[in-house]
Amino acid sequence: MQCIPSLLSISRREALLGLAVGLCGQARAAADETIAFDGLYESFGVLGFQFSDRVTALRGQSVRMLGYMAPPLKPESRFFVLTREPLAICPFCQSDADWPVDIVVVFMKAETPMVSAGRKVAVTGRLEIGSATDAETGFVSQIRIVDAGFTLA
Template identity: 50%
Template sequence: MTVDAFTRRGVLALSLAACLPRLARADGAALGFDELYGKVGVLGLEFSRKVLDLDGKRVRIKGFMAPPLKAEANFFVLGKAPMAVCPFCSSDADWPDDIVVVYLQKKQTFEHSNGLIAVEGMLEHGSWTDPETGFVSLLRVRNATFEGA
């Protein structure tokens, strides 16, 4: 075996090893707040083609956590900018175009985070009323996890 062959194999092995953490973790498709809606139609906000294509798939979206309603919860609201109060809506007609409801994998106790976070989970769109809270949403990320971004 020549030195050149060994060097090429070594470089290939190191390159593959560097990729393994990314290959092992199937990140969701990146989705930004500016990609949620297409245009305002006759019926109001219309979902973007990207949201329709990603419905039911894993997504990763970065934003700011709204203050939770209580310390222990299984959901929070994610917005494109920091919020002082939770933007609860009485109906989907009042739904702001810059928030997404995040339903966590399990109920947890957490404190409001002022920093940018990254949420990953399954995207779901369409009007839905949470039977437990009465909260109405148009966009949700279910079975989600989050971390500092």
């Protein structure tokens, strides 16, 4: 019974502030859902590959991923390829059949200057999975992070 009066004595402002802090914490936790190259696919075989259950469950959600920018086609672009290891050449001009399992296409919110291929970056954006061909470039991708931003890691 003593708990009820103390709850009633909380001001409306304090209650709203507590709610806002809680919601911000939940949003931050969702945005920080980190995926790794090792966890993208379940299996590989004659029939191709299958996305992992975790990646499938995260489809459409905000994720974070660490990797390296593959060398871009031009110094400023709206997209880049995120790789597990630094690369000297672009791995992106592949077909579905030859799709490397250790790359993810990143579509930025806006045209962005690229960083050195040897610098590790942390990418945050919305996860999309499934074969898709970019209308502008004709490039094929299996896994994409869209509406993305990045920072040096």
